[in-house]
Amino acid sequence: MENCTEIFDVIVVGAGVMGSSTAYQTAKRGKKTLLLEQFDFLHHRGSSHGESRTIRATYTKDFYPKMVLESAKLWEEAEEEAGYKVYFKTSQIDLGSSYDKSLQAIISSCQKNRVPVQVLNHNQVSEEFSGKFQLTEDWIGVVIEHGGVIRPTMAVSMFQMLAMKNGASLRDNMEVVDIKKDPSKDAILVSTRNGQMFWAKKCVVTVGAWMKKLVKEVAGLTLPIQPQEITVYYWKIEQGHEAEFTIESGFPTFSSYGEAHIFGTPSLEFPGLLKILVDGGHPCDPDKRTWSASPDTLSATKEWIQSKFGGLVDSSEPVLTQSCMYSMTPDKDYVIDYLDGEFGKDVVVAGGFSGHGFKMAPIIGRILADLAIDMQAKDVDMKHFNIKRFEGNSEGNHEDFDD
Numbered sequence: 001m002e003n004c005t006e007i008f009d010v011i012v013v014g015a016g017v018m019g020s021s022t023a024y025q026t027a028k029r030g031k032k033t034l035l036l037e038q039f040d041f042l043h044h045r046g047s048s049h050g051e052s053r054t055i056r057a058t059y060t061k062d063f064y065p066k067m068v069l070e071s072a073k074l075w076e077e078a079e080e081e082a083g084y085k086v087y088f089k090t091s092q093i094d095l096g097s098s099y100d101k102s103l104q105a106i107i108s109s110c111q112k113n114r115v116p117v118q119v120l121n122h123n124q125v126s127e128e129f130s131g132k133f134q135l136t137e138d139w140i141g142v143v144i145e146h147g148g149v150i151r152p153t154m155a156v157s158m159f160q161m162l163a164m165k166n167g168a169s170l171r172d173n174m175e176v177v178d179i180k181k182d183p184s185k186d187a188i189l190v191s192t193r194n195g196q197m198f199w200a201k202k203c204v205v206t207v208g209a210w211m212k213k214l215v216k217e218v219a220g221l222t223l224p225i226q227p228q229e230i231t232v233y234y235w236k237i238e239q240g241h242e243a244e245f246t247i248e249s250g251f252p253t254f255s256s257y258g259e260a261h262i263f264g265t266p267s268l269e270f271p272g273l274l275k276i277l278v279d280g281g282h283p284c285d286p287d288k289r290t291w292s293a294s295p296d297t298l299s300a301t302k303e304w305i306q307s308k309f310g311g312l313v314d315s316s317e318p319v320l321t322q323s324c325m326y327s328m329t330p331d332k333d334y335v336i337d338y339l340d341g342e343f344g345k346d347v348v349v350a351g352g353f354s355g356h357g358f359k360m361a362p363i364i365g366r367i368l369a370d371l372a373i374d375m376q377a378k379d380v381d382m383k384h385f386n387i388k389r390f391e392g393n394s395e396g397n398h399e400d401f402d403d
């Protein structure tokens with residue numbers, strides 16, 4: 001196959017949700033964009049496939065809610081351009097003991113960001129959600145209206161379609177093995193395993209769980225990003241109660257803080273089933289996965305369902321499981337920065353989304369387009385995401401509670 005000798009404005013490497021959203025943003029700004037993916041488009045071997053992701057403005061760290069609110073608007077703008085919906089709104093409830101540090105931090109970060117928040121005791125939670133959640137006396141519920149479900153595979157496909165509609169070129173089965181400066185063309189040269197070469201003024205690398213491997217390979221830099229395998233469980237709602245767990249009946253997206261951080265979404269993608277899982281998994285090599293679940297996450301989820309849903313959901317065994325990957329940083333904050341070194345500001349990397357990136361894909365795409373095209377990101381304090389935060393401080397922005 002002939003190599004493509006044209007020089008793109010931006011090459012985006014990795015067509016998960018972050019790369020696809022970025023390609024849409026750069027193409028929309030009139031930049032000649034190429035999106036490269038190592039596997040088939042919409043494959044199930046990374047982090048962005050599947051049927052549901054939560055969007056919620058409840059975060060312990062107070063720089064995230066503002067980003068969620070901008071992202072929510074950008075999801076709606078993209079939906080409008082595409083002509084179909086991928087984002088289904090409902091409320092969000094965060095549950096836990098009234099002393100839980102995460103819940104206290106969430107309440108404070110909502111208040112700082114002027115996100116209206118209701119703090120309900122166990123009886124009020126039961127009333128608000130018609131007896132669905134059964135909490136002990138010492139538990140509270142923190143409720144906000146900015147929750148919802150995003151349909152991931154549909155959303156990735158939407159961004160790819162919009163990128164193409166705005167003039168981007170998309171190529172799958174193109175594993176990038178090298179990224180380097182090409183002084184002869186005053187451009188970045190991106191090479192693939194099958195011998196293709198592509199040039200661009202700027203390159204954005206969004207390769208999810210492969211970030212550590214690729215960045216080490218091309219720049220010799222070791223990013224503290226650990227891939228983790230995680231299992232998604234679907235549980236059967238008891239017969240006759242299925243409709244009560246839907247968005248139409250006011251059922252929320254939810255997170256529960258305690259010994260395990262559990263989260264779930266209303267019944268949507270598979271009628272009669274609820275998605276409930278533990279936020280965590282086991283470390284993995286993205287190219288040598290076991291595709292197996294961690295037994296402790298299954299038992300923790302069963303116990304939680306038994307104690308919180310009072311028999312309305314069958315906790316004996318999940319009826320469906322799916323495997324996925326997180327890319328964890330030590331502080332669970334993203335890494336979004338220039339690669340620097342010989343690349344200066346010509347190569348931008350974005351990864352380490354630590355199991356909470358999907359909802360942010362539209363704003364991350366906007367930020368990455370800003371960084372590649374305008375050399376700075378508007379209205380976001382990038383210090384939380386810089387690579388250098390781990391230098392001499394392996395924990396980065398770590399705080400003593402979960403996100």
Ligand SMILES: Cc1cc2nc3c(=O)[nH]c(=O)nc-3n(C[C@H](O)[C@H](O)[C@H](O)COP(=O)(O)OP(=O)(O)OC[C@H]3O[C@@H](n4cnc5c(N)ncnc54)[C@H](O)[C@@H]3O)c2cc1C
Pocket residue numbers: 013014015016017018019036037038039045046047048049052053054055174175176177206207208209210214230231232324325326350351353354355356357358359360
């Ligand atoms: C089970 C599960 C539940 C989650 N729940 C939520 C949630 O409720 N809310 C939320 O906000 N987030 C959630 N997340 C996190 C969210 O899905 C991720 O943060 C997000 O999908 C990361 O996207 P990405 O584009 O960075 O990575 P990926 O989707 O993995 O995309 C990276 C792409 O790069 C490609 N690639 C890798 N190496 C190369 C190479 N050398 N050349 C070319 N291409 C390459 C890969 O094949 C892949 O397609 C969840 C994640 C999982 C797994």
